Amino acid sequence: MSSLDIAAGSSVHRDQTVEVVLLLAFAGGYLDAYTWMIHGVMANAQTANLVLLWVHGIVGEWEEALHFLAPILAFAVGIVIAAWLRRVTGERTPAISTLIEIVLLVAIGILHNRLPDLAGTLGISLVAAMQPAVFTKVEGVACSTVMITGNMRQAIEALFAATFGGPQLGTLRRSGILTALCIAFGLGVAVGAFATKNIPDLALGIPVIALLIVLLRCEAPRQEEPR
Template identity: 80%
Template structure:
């Protein structure tokens, strides 16, 4: 029996519910689109930042190449902060991390007119790192809310396993949830691109609202809920 089968048969942590993780995936896609359009770098996809760093560096265009260093470093700092929060706060780490993300995004929105590079590339990558380090599962199964590569692989594997028999209900559910995560990420990117171009000064208010809902779900609902 898979980890998702076990989770689906009992209760899951409130920060691992499908509703919470889908909102986080939407947020992940949104802020990636936002930072790409505004700054030409990725907030979440450090693989892309590293590839572009060396593509430009290999061409000798170090002016463009070095633009990708700050978000990579900020992402590393965010991972460290998230690890520290987990050690310090234990089970409350998801809620506290979400609150920190909200405060950071509000601050970034305020500072963007005065310190665009610092606020955009450093602040948002730090927020993205905290999210990816704290929210790592959906109903007990490993997932990502800031990129879709792993989710796609696990969704396809689960679907393949379901077609071969075994625990079909659990496998189909796992594949469906992970597929939904990919779609939520894509929807977030689409909304993020539209909002960034249409209302750039207010665009970050949308992920803030999504994160507020996540915070309420993590704090108000019981510690464990039925999937």
């Protein structure tokens, strides 16, 4: 029996529910679209930042290369902060880290007109790092809310197993949830691109709303599944 089979029949951690993880995937895609359109870097996809750093660096375009170094370092700082939070706050980490993300995004939105590079490139990457460091599972199964590569692989593997290994409700459920994560991330990218182009000064308000819902869900009383 898979972990999703177990989760489907018992209480699920509030930070691992499908609703919460889909909202986080939406916010993750949104922030990547925002930082790419405004600053030409990725908030979450440090692989892309690293590739572009070396592409520019290897041909001697050092100014362009260093442009991608800042978000990588800020992302690393965010990971350290998240690790520290897990150590000192325990089970409250998801809610506290989400609250910190919200406060920082509001501050970034306010500072963006005065300190665009500092607020946008460094601040958002630091915020973005906390999410994948804290929210790592959906219904007990490892996933990512800031990129789709691993989710897509797992979704296809689960679908293959269900198709050729016999009907397995838990396996099909896992494939469906991971596919939905990919879709939510893509939707976040699309909405982020549209909002950044049309309402750049207010664009960061949308992921803040998504994170506020996540915070409320993480703090909601746990409800047991009916037997």
